[in-house]
Amino acid sequence: MDNIDVLIVDDSALMRNLVSRMVESVPGITVVAKAMNGQMALEKIPSHNPDVIILDLEMPVMTGLEFMRERKKANIHIPVIILSSIAHRGAAVTMECLELGASDFLLKPSNVGSEDIGKVADRLVEMVHSYGGSYARKKGKKIPLFGFSAEKRTSGLAQAASDSLEKKLPVLSFAKAPTAQAVPIEAVRESGPIEIIVFGISTGGPNALREVFADLSPKIRQPIVVVQHMPAGFTAEFAASLNNICPLEVKEAAEGDVLKEGRILIAPGGYHVVVEKRRLASVVHLNQDPPRNGHRPSADVLFQSVVKEYQANALGIIMTGMGKDGAAELAELRRAGSRTLGQDAESCIVYGMPRAAFELGAVQKQVPLNKMAETINELALKY
Known part of the structure; x- marks a missing residue:
């Protein structure tokens, strides 16, 4: 098998070293080059031909945002993962990078010795395998599809980037994904008119949603919650970035927001979102209950409330993402009679959440990303 080749771009030597140790702690990933700024990265791309770029935003000479602009001008398609502390105070910059073609983003640990460094390492390796692996396979490399399971690092594995850092980075064990087996769910009632559309999505989601939302029909009248x-x-x-490209209104959900016809509500980071049907108007509620499936917001929490309030009158959609969030309650939606869709394996950055739902029999139809908007439009306008 071939390795996934990584280019790390960061002006901090300590961070370049730390990130190298994070990604190379797992077999199958190799750091082929490092750069101190965006200009150096552009110069190194032709000779090192990386499969994925890990990019800081705040750098001298050429910032990460300026690099993304030059990358677009040069028609470079190598996936980019934003890893930056500026993202904490520069969400708009991060979103602009996504609009320019960055695949995803991740926040640096608050300091080199912080407790969340293991979580960052887990997510970074996941993203490198997801985006870099997909790109490498398109180049003809032999990169296996892996399933991820986090385990505690055993002694003797890679140390942290500096001698002062005593924390051990987590290790990921990989197993080649078995063939999915679906046991179709028999609904307890006939599907009714679609009164609400709900999405669950994770890794690969920002760009996938941009593609889907740009092609949604302006005639859709069902409220949508994501x-x-x-x-x-x-x-x-x-x-806000989705609102600029979608024919429907898109906004971050707030406590008590009314589920209006043809409006899309995005669950706020750090909050679960649930729906409630009322006599005069249906609304959303936010809460900070414990994470579910490791996430807050959780697709399972949203879907569970939709099962309770809408039963057979919803359209549930699960798309690219690691893990199983949303799968169990999408199965309950289908059992209640609602219609369900899942993104297919070939078009997913990570066929995790859709796969888990498919194997539970929760997915009525698997749809490629480039057909998802068309399928949603057809169902929403027909039913």
Whole structure:
């Protein structure tokens, strides 16, 4: 098998070293080059031909945002993962990078010795395998599809980037994904008119939603609620960026928001979102109950409320993402009689959440990303 080749771009030598140790702690990933700024990265791309770029935003000479602009001008398609501390205070910059073609983003740990460094390492390796692996396979490389399961690092594995850092980075064990087996669910009642559309989506979601929402029909009258796994502080900017390209209104959900016809609400980072049907108007509620399936917001929490309030009158959609969030309650939606869709394996960045739902029999139809908007439009306008 071939390796996924990584280019790390960061002006901090300590961070370049730390990120190298994070990604190379897992077999199948190799750091082929490092750069101190965007200009150096552009110069190194032709000779090193990386499969994925890990990019800081705040750098001298050429910032990460300026690099993304030059990348677009040069028609470079290598996937980019934003890893930056500026994202904490620069959500708009991060969203602009996504609009320019960045695949995803991740916040740096608050300091080199912080407790969340293991979580960052987990997510970064996941993203490198997801985006870099997909790009490498398109180049003809032999990169296996892996399933991820986090385990505690055993002694003797890679140390942290500096001698002062005593924390051990988590290790990911990989197993080649078995063939999915679906046991179709028999609904307890006939599907009724679609009164609400709900999405659950994670890794690969920002660009997938941009593609789908740009092609939604302006005639859709059902309210739409979306759970996209995203850190707190970013979903307002994300919703605003989607609103610029979608024929329907898109906004970050707020407590008590009315589920209006043809309006899309994005669950805020750090909050679960649930729906409630009332006599005069249906609304959404936000809460900070414990994470579910490791996430807040959680697609399962949203879907569970939709099962309770709408039963056979919803359209549930699960798309690209690691893990199983949304799968169990999408199954309950289908059992209640609602219609369900899942993104297909070939077009997913990570066929995790859709796969888990498919294997539970929760997905009536698997749809490629480039047909998702068309399928949603057809169902929403027909039913």
